[in-house]
């Protein structure tokens with residue numbers, strides 16, 4: 001029984017009232033929570049709800065849409081349109097952003113979201129999630145594309161919902177990262193994971209190793225060293241996980257540390273990475289940085305990348321900060337023409353990142 005524990009609404013009132021746009025942002029995040037509850041209900045019904053399986057349509061990425069992808073997108077779009085707190089929305093499932101127009105009321109924010117991330121996992125009953133990013137809308141006019149194409153540092157809030165054995169909503173408004181668990185009987189999100197801190201060190205990595213032959217040398221080097229374990233330069237064994245559901249992967253890292261990599265590779269030269277900047281990499285980077293972790297492409301901080309397209313792809317390396325720093329260092333050394341053996345003083349016997 002959660003009576004007496006802090007609800008999402010109470011957390012938002014305590015942390016946002018008195019700040020500019022604070023009441024509106026709090027109300028918008030309550031709307032996000034409402035859409036998440038609807039998606040949680042639909043996904044929990046599984047095959048009984050008739051929403052498993054694929055559509056005959058593909059999204060702008062050319063991926064076959066699952067029925068739940070489309071239903072989840074509708075849940076977010078309807079909630080945002082009715083809520084009166086956003087001036088426009090952009091989604092993985094929609095080719096272009098669209099402005100909120102009469103009879104709906106225009107609000108002070110833009111919402112960018114991936115309504116159901118990892119949806120190839122739905123039919124296998126493996127955890128999936130929703131990811132969202134909130135930006136400020138331009139004042140007094142309809143938003144245009146440039147208004148969405150802001151670096152992640154301009155996000156005013158971000159987070160994700162994880163539809164696992166329990167439904168969790170993890171959010172940041174720039175004051176740490178906090179996790180709320182859905183009490184299904186009562187319908188409230190309860191603060192169960194206040195001020196999450198990602199351990200700086202880890203012995204667990206997550207990467208799709210089937211892409212190994214396409215990786216760049218710094219990534220091969222890092223993963224090779226992890227796999228060598230006690231017998232290699234790291235002198236300890238590493239563990240590996242790959243769920244193929246970014247939300248579940250990031251959540252595990254928030255809870256017990258780890259490093260997640262979907263690096264740039266040569267598999268499809270037209271794609272500089274697999275994951276999407278605006279509604280995967282940026283919001284997850286804000287969540288991770290606010291929890292004391294680090295997030296990079298390997299060559300630059302993800303949140304400082306200036307976007308050029310709404311569905312832009314990017315390399316993502318995030319999680320426990322000492323390990324991410326090590327991978328960044330390997331990229332720097334590689335780009336400077338220095339490869340093996342690894343000789344940076346940062347990682348030497350008594351260096352900063354020595355474990």
Ligand code: F6P
Nearest residue numbers: 117118119208244245246247275
């Ligand atoms: O972008 C969607 C996504 O499903 C992520 O959630 C996940 O990390 C990744 O793609 C899985 O990719 P792959 O199918 O290459 O393992």
